[in-house]
Amino acid sequence: MLIISDCMLVPVQGNLDVVTAPALKGHLLELVDGGCKRIVLDMEKADYVDSTGLASILTVVRAARSRGGSLTLVNVSERVMHALGVGCLLPFVPCSARRRPLGPVPPLPPGASPLRRLTLRIMPENLEMARDCLREFLEGLPLEESEVFDMTLAAGEAMGNCVLHTPQGTGFLTVAVYPDRLVMEAVDNGPGFEIGDDEEPVVTLEHGRGIKIMRLLCDSVEIHAKPFGHGTVVRLVKLFGRPLNPLEEGLRMIMSA
Numbered sequence: 001m002l003i004i005s006d007c008m009l010v011p012v013q014g015n016l017d018v019v020t021a022p023a024l025k026g027h028l029l030e031l032v033d034g035g036c037k038r039i040v041l042d043m044e045k046a047d048y049v050d051s052t053g054l055a056s057i058l059t060v061v062r063a064a065r066s067r068g069g070s071l072t073l074v075n076v077s078e079r080v081m082h083a084l085g086v087g088c089l090l091p092f093v094p095c096s097a098r099r100r101p102l103g104p105v106p107p108l109p110p111g112a113s114p115l116r117r118l119t120l121r122i123m124p125e126n127l128e129m130a131r132d133c134l135r136e137f138l139e140g141l142p143l144e145e146s147e148v149f150d151m152t153l154a155a156g157e158a159m160g161n162c163v164l165h166t167p168q169g170t171g172f173l174t175v176a177v178y179p180d181r182l183v184m185e186a187v188d189n190g191p192g193f194e195i196g197d198d199e200e201p202v203v204t205l206e207h208g209r210g211i212k213i214m215r216l217l218c219d220s221v222e223i224h225a226k227p228f229g230h231g232t233v234v235r236l237v238k239l240f241g242r243p244l245n246p247l248e249e250g251l252r253m254i255m256s257a
Helices: 021-033 051-066 078-086 124-138 145-165 209-217 248-256
Strands: 007-011 038-042 070-076 095-097 116-122 171-178 181-188 220-225 232-239
Touching (some): 038 051, 078 095, 116 145, 145 171, 209 220
Parallel strands (some): 070 095
Antiparallel strands (some): 171 181
């Protein structure tokens, strides 16, 4: 089986139990065997997972990691999260809880300046290194391990678009940390692309899943053409679970040191 994309979003269509889990496990293992490196399992429609479901998830996690890949679960309900905890899978499987409906992300105050900033040049030959640098940067922020994984994955999709949709495959990723949020912007010089907040992307075998993944993992996703010249800006926002306290604002000192 040949996988065109190295990242796949797979929606779970119902509960995972002794009847349904084997088929899902088989499908996911086919993706891993076909070369898919990152699988995002959307658990929005699953409210129950039994021991067979837990074993299936663990089997896929082990298979993916043995090939240098990974599996993450998003939109996980409280019941399923509890089952994952009881089954001791939480230390091994990055999980994001089911989102409650959120209002618009509040704008930054006028004149707000970031506590930390990182800029990465995106090129086909350094894409993996850029993801590694981003992950190391995020590990110093008030984010859970699974959130670091999710934000690296979301930004990786934005960086991948720079490589795919520009003639030279280049662009820039700027990461800015504020007391209450993380803001990541990927900018390229391609033909330009826009999609409305309520507009669903067209999903084909090769394209469209990246937007869905970014929307699942981030609190805000904006994709629009650059106001001047050619290119696209992808802006991702992740709100922190708690604001940075005064001690953490010492990050300013790290920047100026």
